[in-house]
Amino acid sequence: MSTAAVSAPRVVRTIAELRKEIGNYRAAAPQGGKVGLVPTMGFLHEGHASLIRRSAEENGLTVLSVFVNPLQFGPNEDFDRYPRDEKRDLTVASEAGANLVFMPDVKEMYPRPSQTSILIGGITDRLCGASRPGHFDGVGVVVSKLFNLVQPDRAYFGLKDAQQVAVVTRMAEDLNVPVEIVPCPIVRDADGLALSSRNVYLTPEEREQALVLSRTLRLVPEWIREGLTASELTDRMKRQIREMPLADIDYVEALTYPDLLPPEESAPLASSPASLLVAVAVRFGRTRLIDNILLPAAKG
Amino acid sequence: MSTAAVSAPRVVRTIAELRKEIGNYRAAAPQGGKVGLVPTMGFLHEGHASLIRRSAEENGLTVLSVFVNPLQFGPNEDFDRYPRDEKRDLTVASEAGANLVFMPDVKEMYPRPSQTSILIGGITDRLCGASRPGHFDGVGVVVSKLFNLVQPDRAYFGLKDAQQVAVVTRMAEDLNVPVEIVPCPIVRDADGLALSSRNVYLTPEEREQALVLSRTLRLVPEWIREGLTASELTDRMKRQIREMPLADIDYVEALTYPDLLPPEESAPLASSPASLLVAVAVRFGRTRLIDNILLPAAKG
Numbered sequence: 001m002s003t004a005a006v007s008a009p010r011v012v013r014t015i016a017e018l019r020k021e022i023g024n025y026r027a028a029a030p031q032g033g034k035v036g037l038v039p040t041m042g043f044l045h046e047g048h049a050s051l052i053r054r055s056a057e058e059n060g061l062t063v064l065s066v067f068v069n070p071l072q073f074g075p076n077e078d079f080d081r082y083p084r085d086e087k088r089d090l091t092v093a094s095e096a097g098a099n100l101v102f103m104p105d106v107k108e109m110y111p112r113p114s115q116t117s118i119l120i121g122g123i124t125d126r127l128c129g130a131s132r133p134g135h136f137d138g139v140g141v142v143v144s145k146l147f148n149l150v151q152p153d154r155a156y157f158g159l160k161d162a163q164q165v166a167v168v169t170r171m172a173e174d175l176n177v178p179v180e181i182v183p184c185p186i187v188r189d190a191d192g193l194a195l196s197s198r199n200v201y202l203t204p205e206e207r208e209q210a211l212v213l214s215r216t217l218r219l220v221p222e223w224i225r226e227g228l229t230a231s232e233l234t235d236r237m238k239r240q241i242r243e244m245p246l247a248d249i250d251y252v253e254a255l256t257y258p259d260l261l262p263p264e265e266s267a268p269l270a271s272s273p274a275s276l277l278v279a280v281a282v283r284f285g286r287t288r289l290i291d292n293i294l295l296p297a298a299k300g
Numbered sequence: 301m302s303t304a305a306v307s308a309p310r311v312v313r314t315i316a317e318l319r320k321e322i323g324n325y326r327a328a329a330p331q332g333g334k335v336g337l338v339p340t341m342g343f344l345h346e347g348h349a350s351l352i353r354r355s356a357e358e359n360g361l362t363v364l365s366v367f368v369n370p371l372q373f374g375p376n377e378d379f380d381r382y383p384r385d386e387k388r389d390l391t392v393a394s395e396a397g398a399n400l401v402f403m404p405d406v407k408e409m410y411p412r413p414s415q416t417s418i419l420i421g422g423i424t425d426r427l428c429g430a431s432r433p434g435h436f437d438g439v440g441v442v443v444s445k446l447f448n449l450v451q452p453d454r455a456y457f458g459l460k461d462a463q464q465v466a467v468v469t470r471m472a473e474d475l476n477v478p479v480e481i482v483p484c485p486i487v488r489d490a491d492g493l494a495l496s497s498r499n500v501y502l503t504p505e506e507r508e509q510a511l512v513l514s515r516t517l518r519l520v521p522e523w524i525r526e527g528l529t530a531s532e533l534t535d536r537m538k539r540q541i542r543e544m545p546l547a548d549i550d551y552v553e554a555l556t557y558p559d560l561l562p563p564e565e566s567a568p569l570a571s572s573p574a575s576l577l578v579a580v581a582v583r584f585g586r587t588r589l590i591d592n593i594l595l596p597a598a599k600g
Contacts, residue, residue, distance in 0.1 A: 015476065019478075114474040115420055115421045115422045115423060115470055115474060116418060116419070116420050116421075116440075116470065116471045116474035116475055117418070117419045117421065118416060118417070118418055118419075119416070119417045119418075119419060120415055120416050121415045121416075121417065122415045123415065140416070141474075141475070144475045145474075145475055145476045148475055148476040148477050148478060149476050149478075151451075151478070170415055170416065171416045174414045174415060174416035174441075174445075175416055175441070175444045175445055175448055176315065176445045176448040176449050177448050178319070178448060178449075178451070
């Protein structure tokens with residue numbers, strides 16, 4: 001454990017420089033020095049900052065990667081307009097305690113098209129895996145590349161993308177990647193909206209109506225205590241979300257976590273022997289937002 | 301560079317022991333000490349021994365893995381009857397200079413079914429990739445696991461499976477695996493038959509007729525100098541192989557290497573600007589044999 005001094009992180013844009021910097025760190029601190037990785041697509045907000053701070057607390061070297069990965073965007077998604085702000089990202093990175101920032105361009109990460117794809121079956125059949133075909137394959141490839149480039153001891157992922165956490169954890173287990181995946185809690189604005197780089201797309205009216213997501217999710221534990229089954233719960237959630245005229249529901253689902261299987265249909269969720277993920281994806285105008293709540297398994 | 305002393309290698313059967321042994325080695329020799337990996341399915345012959353010797357020459361620690369990987373066998377293939385002889389394998393490993401032998405069982409490598417699959421497109425469309433659907437996906441998973449477990453500086457593969465060398469090299473490049481893939485020449489018996497663990501399946505008559513493969517491949521450079529195109533070459537090879545009544549051809553192909561694309565159809569192979577792989581897969585009785593020759597690109 002060490003707390004990094006708050007000083008400007010070193011910025012590298014090539015794989016060669018990245019490997020050299022990490023090699024230098026490991027050579028100087030070969031035994032105790034741990035490396036933490038925070039993989040992001042940039043346009044950093046307080047959610048990302050919380051991951052960086054956690055890594056800086058737990059590791060001697062914190063590597064932040066900023067790369068908008070074209071492979072995880074579908075053909076009609078927002079790759080081109082995805083928000084980017086390198087200067088602000090470096091300020092956030094510095095304040096949160098990152099030591100090394102890897103900011104490659106697409107050519108550096110994909111000098112030629114990847115012939116290799118990584119498919120994580122089963123847990124990608126539902127939620128965003130169903131709505132965004134190929135998305136998690138793109139995540140699998142870029143996360144594998146970053147794991148191989150940085151060889152981190154720990155990697156930090158936000159639970160707003162709870163399915164991504166499940167997918168990356170499963171991939172690391174299946175392939176024996178020597179990394180600890182550290183899931184970190186969702187960070188919200190004061191009004192409850194889960195932080196997301198895509199929130200900047202929202203008009204004031206859309207943003208106002210989008211608060212229905214966190215409001216609905218906050219009620220979930222109470223509704224589950226009432227004895228609802230999965231479909232009763234998601235029906236009630238959908239009714240509440242649809243009260244907002246701009247809300248266009250992509251999915252509202254309750255699944256076991258981290259296996260992402262449907263819970264037993266006729267049983268009250270309150271008696272679920274597995275942890276539960278209740279997750280929503282809803283479009284407001286052109287902007288698709290996701291949010292979720294993770295609930296522990298019922299006690300024996 | 302160091303030559304390992306010829307002493308009995310240490311045998312480990314669990315991932316935990318493997319990681320501990322490699323960690324111990326790296327801790328004792330943190331800078332100069334390189335780790336070489338020779339992944340095999342056991343039933344070792346002189347071809348495997350040549351890989352181990354090469355690794356022992358080039359690395360401070362040579363790890364041999366012996367694991368018959370169920371994922372790379374098709375449902376009607378020879379997983380169950382694939383030859384196994386642990387005791388002999390350890391003798392070969394010891395004589396060739398392996399330091400550490402990893403012999404996991406299936407439960408250790410796959411404690412539950414892998415939800416993660418690795419597909420290497422393009423270069424797996426032809427040759428064994430076409431004849432053995434799913435084969436290279438299984439290779440991709442197990443090789444990725446071994447790379448993550450051993451984190452070798454170099455990994456040694458025999459060119460008898462030239463497509464496997466191309467596939468593993470491409471996967472390592474696409475995913476930025478920090479390993480050098482070292483392709484090693486085919487080793488043959490005195491009569492020309494390429495060494496293979498599957499050769500033990502052959503009856504004396506089948507073995508005699510199987511010599512047609514190396515005999516035909518030896519003529520390929522001369523036939524290419526005559527000015528043949530790819531289809532003229534492979535037609536002539538097929539005619540020669542079919543003179544053996546037990547030969548049942550799976551494929552005979554001439555492709556660029558390592559991209560495994562068809563060369564220009566109307567051009568003589570002698571003028572190919574790319575390296576060429578001329579590869580055959582032929583069944584003799586129940587046994588499918590592969591062999592090949594790799595030819596350098598035509599000089600400017």
